[in-house]
Amino acid sequence: MRLNLITTRRGFKGLSPQDEDSSQIDDEKRDKRKIGFGFWVSIGWMVLVVMAAFLAPILPIPDPDQTGAGGRLDAPNWDNWFGTDTNGRDMFSRTIWGSRISLTVGFFAIFFGFAVGGPIGIVAGFFKGATDKFLSIIIFILFAFPGLVLALLIISILGQTLSVVCLTVGIIGVAPIARLARAITISTAEKEFVAAARILGSTNRRIMIREILPNVTIPMGALAFLGMALAIVGEGGLAFLGLSVEEGFSWGKMIVLGSASRTLQKAPWVSMFPIGVMFLTVMSLNYAGDRLRDFFDVREMGIGGG
Amino acid sequence: MGFLLKRIGQMVSVIIAATFLAFAAMNSLGDPLFNVVGFVASVDCDAVLAGEIEDVSGQGGTNVGDCEVVEAAREKYHLNDPLPVRYVRWAGDVIQGDLGVSFKNSMPVSTVIGNRIPKSIFLMVVAEIFALVIAVPAAIRAAYKANRAFDKSATVSSFGFISLPNFALGVILFYLFVVKWQIFPSRYEDDDLFSRLRSTVLPGMTLALPLAATYFRLLRTDLITTLQEDFVLMAKAKGLSDRWIMFRHVLRPSLFSLVTVFGLSTGGLIGGALVVEQIFVIPGVGRTFVEAVIRDDFPLVLGLVTIISSSFIAINFIVDIFYSVIDPRVSRET
Numbered sequence: 001m002r003l004n005l006i007t008t009r010r011g012f013k014g015l016s017p018q019d020e021d022s023s024q025i026d027d028e029k030r031d032k033r034k035i036g037f038g039f040w041v042s043i044g045w046m047v048l049v050v051m052a053a054f055l056a057p058i059l060p061i062p063d064p065d066q067t068g069a070g071g072r073l074d075a076p077n078w079d080n081w082f083g084t085d086t087n088g089r090d091m092f093s094r095t096i097w098g099s100r101i102s103l104t105v106g107f108f109a110i111f112f113g114f115a116v117g118g119p120i121g122i123v124a125g126f127f128k129g130a131t132d133k134f135l136s137i138i139i140f141i142l143f144a145f146p147g148l149v150l151a152l153l154i155i156s157i158l159g160q161t162l163s164v165v166c167l168t169v170g171i172i173g174v175a176p177i178a179r180l181a182r183a184i185t186i187s188t189a190e191k192e193f194v195a196a197a198r199i200l201g202s203t204n205r206r207i208m209i210r211e212i213l214p215n216v217t218i219p220m221g222a223l224a225f226l227g228m229a230l231a232i233v234g235e236g237g238l239a240f241l242g243l244s245v246e247e248g249f250s251w252g253k254m255i256v257l258g259s260a261s262r263t264l265q266k267a268p269w270v271s272m273f274p275i276g277v278m279f280l281t282v283m284s285l286n287y288a289g290d291r292l293r294d295f296f297d298v299r300e301m302g303i304g305g306g
Numbered sequence: 307m308g309f310l311l312k313r314i315g316q317m318v319s320v321i322i323a324a325t326f327l328a329f330a331a332m333n334s335l336g337d338p339l340f341n342v343v344g345f346v347a348s349v350d351c352d353a354v355l356a357g358e359i360e361d362v363s364g365q366g367g368t369n370v371g372d373c374e375v376v377e378a379a380r381e382k383y384h385l386n387d388p389l390p391v392r393y394v395r396w397a398g399d400v401i402q403g404d405l406g407v408s409f410k411n412s413m414p415v416s417t418v419i420g421n422r423i424p425k426s427i428f429l430m431v432v433a434e435i436f437a438l439v440i441a442v443p444a445a446i447r448a449a450y451k452a453n454r455a456f457d458k459s460a461t462v463s464s465f466g467f468i469s470l471p472n473f474a475l476g477v478i479l480f481y482l483f484v485v486k487w488q489i490f491p492s493r494y495e496d497d498d499l500f501s502r503l504r505s506t507v508l509p510g511m512t513l514a515l516p517l518a519a520t521y522f523r524l525l526r527t528d529l530i531t532t533l534q535e536d537f538v539l540m541a542k543a544k545g546l547s548d549r550w551i552m553f554r555h556v557l558r559p560s561l562f563s564l565v566t567v568f569g570l571s572t573g574g575l576i577g578g579a580l581v582v583e584q585i586f587v588i589p590g591v592g593r594t595f596v597e598a599v600i601r602d603d604f605p606l607v608l609g610l611v612t613i614i615s616s617s618f619i620a621i622n623f624i625v626d627i628f629y630s631v632i633d634p635r636v637s638r639e640t
Contacts, residue, residue: 137323143622144324144615146573148580149595153611156599157331233471240473240581241596252473259477259585261492264485271481275474283469 039291042284049281053099061093064249069093073267082273086263094254095274101162101250102232102278108166109231110224113173120174121181122216126189126208135178142175148237155238160246169234173227180223181216188215219296225289229282236278251278309630317623321616322397328611329393332604400612406605408598415609418594423613425496426583426590429513430575432506434568436514441521446552448522449529461526464519476512476585483508494588509586513579517571521564528560569625573618 052059062069069090070080077083082091124135145153154168188194189212197207232251238244239252249257251274258264258271380386387395399406405415448457467475483489490508495501532538533556541551580592587593591610598606 137320140320141323141327144320144619145611146614146618149611149614152580152595152599153328153331153607156602156607229469236471236473237581240584242600243596255474255477259480261485264477264481268481268485271477275477279470279474282471283466286469287465 035291035295039288042288042291045280045284046288049099049277050103052096053103056096056100059096061096062090064089064094064097066090073263073270075267076269076273083267083269085257085267085270091254091270091273094249095251095277098249098251098254098274099277099281101245101248102235102252104162105166105169105235105250106228106232109169109234110173110227112167112170113177113227114220114224116170117174117177118181118216118220121178121183122185122208122212124178125182125185126204126212128186132182136182139175139178139182142171147172147234148241151234151238152241152243155243160243162245162248165235165238165245169231169238172234173231177220177223177227181220184216184219185212188212219293222289222292222296225285225292229285229289232278232282232285310627313623313626317619321619324615324619325397325400325608325612326393328608328615329396330389332608333389333392396608400609405609405612408606409603410601410606415605418606419591419609419613422589422591422594425588426579426592428502429506429509429579429583429588429590430572432503432510433513433517433575433579434572436510437517437521438568440514440518441525444518445522445525445529446557448526449533450548450552452526452530457526460522464522467515467519468523470516472512472516473581473585475515476509476582479508479512480585494586505586505588509579509582509588512582512585513575520567520571524563524567525560528563529556532556532560565628566625569621569628573621 067087067089070077070084070088072084072086072088074080074084074088080090080092082095085091085094120135120139124132124139142150150172151168154171155164158164158168194207194211197211202210235244235250236252236255239250239256244250244252254274255271255278258267258274263270385392396406403416405419407413408415408418444460448460451457484492491501491505494505496505538551538556541555546555579590580596582588583590583592584596591614595607595610595614597603598610
């Protein structure tokens, strides 16, 4: 047994600063500069899923609500790739149609999170002082609620429509997004080009939009992927609590329907296929986000461990 | 000492703000009376009592009698007072341990929650034990032989478990162990410790596996970082055994971020077990909360939000304090 002090160095994230092994540092850089093959596979899968969701109405698949597209609880076969559910509806078609609500929630929730959390974080990080204190307290209070608890509270008050679900899942995202934006803004605001802009007489607003925003946007892109994954999962969680959208169906609602004991016993595919597709999508988002995060090296800014 | 006081003040004010927010939102956006007296709550009773609107009793409409019920309910639940007054009264009761009475079965909220909380805490403890038992040895082994077969497969599977939503994992485990192989019971049994443990294994695992994956990744990274330090080389040069170095010198300074995330996730589990309790039909806090929300059981929802978010904040607070004990620089910064 021996500790792998030398052979194991390649690819570690945490190098101690006093380490001056130059070949190793080169390795580290190379690792970061290459985004990797897996990243493009993830993007490919996401493009496929998004395309399928967009093109669902014109794809040659049965109507997702049409009963009798096959027998009841048919196993996967050539006509019904993912089998059929208790009402004889085609699961492949339902999985594609179900992606529309799941992806919509994923996208708009994170859009809302950025639209609210981003400006809060930038303003707090830029002005510091009392503004920062005030905004930080708001962020802190949002953090005080465990995610789903906050979601339940909001949905119970506002009802179960698609826009409320998007909004709710988005609000959960506001606090972490704002915190990251604030951290990046604080470190960017100390840079020379910001000081230069200030000396040249730029207004605060101009500095925030023209100098800080672009520098915040790039690392936040990684967070967008991770956040979208969380939002899709969040909608699924709400579905399990019976609090997702009332009309239509999402992956989460399909998994709920397929997870009744009797259905699971006779036809596990009814839940396992949506689970599989959701898993691949979430994993692609996570992986792409992770790679981007390493690529832009925002790990030390405090979104690690998520 | 000043640091501690400041932190306690911060914690208390955040708890107050959070509960006030929940209280205000539910009071102003929802209609708390609706669930007590039914649809008559929405009728303009002042007008009815003043005789401005026709008394339509006997035609299936509102009558003066209904309105008296509404008035009585308003009196009983103090709904005529302004919002801040009601909040202060409510908060005063909460401090004395009185969370009000559930609308539906008129049981005290504190009793309802008191009955349910042990099951959730039990589930939480089991889940955290599972997670640590899986993650810590795996991380040590992976870091010890980093980038070898075990490390690589563990890292890849940990990524998979992080990406698998907990309800999906729950459904898969339920399918395999309850429906297919019938190893575990399908309903929650709580007769003795053994049956309780048996019923908690699967939901515990559902919560533990993604947690273990997170812990594993954190601890592995930190261990590898620590292994690069000079003092490890020094210990190695002294001829200490690898095992001794790993457990005596490397493990403790590598636990820093694990402790943080452990604290945070413990807090998260209090509310985060919602979905898992739903799948495995465990009558814990999460399930009670969902039921209360669906039935609009106003006092129960508020009581649960208070309990859940307060314990969440309190745990974060303890982690913070623990931090400053390990690393005194933390308290000097703020």
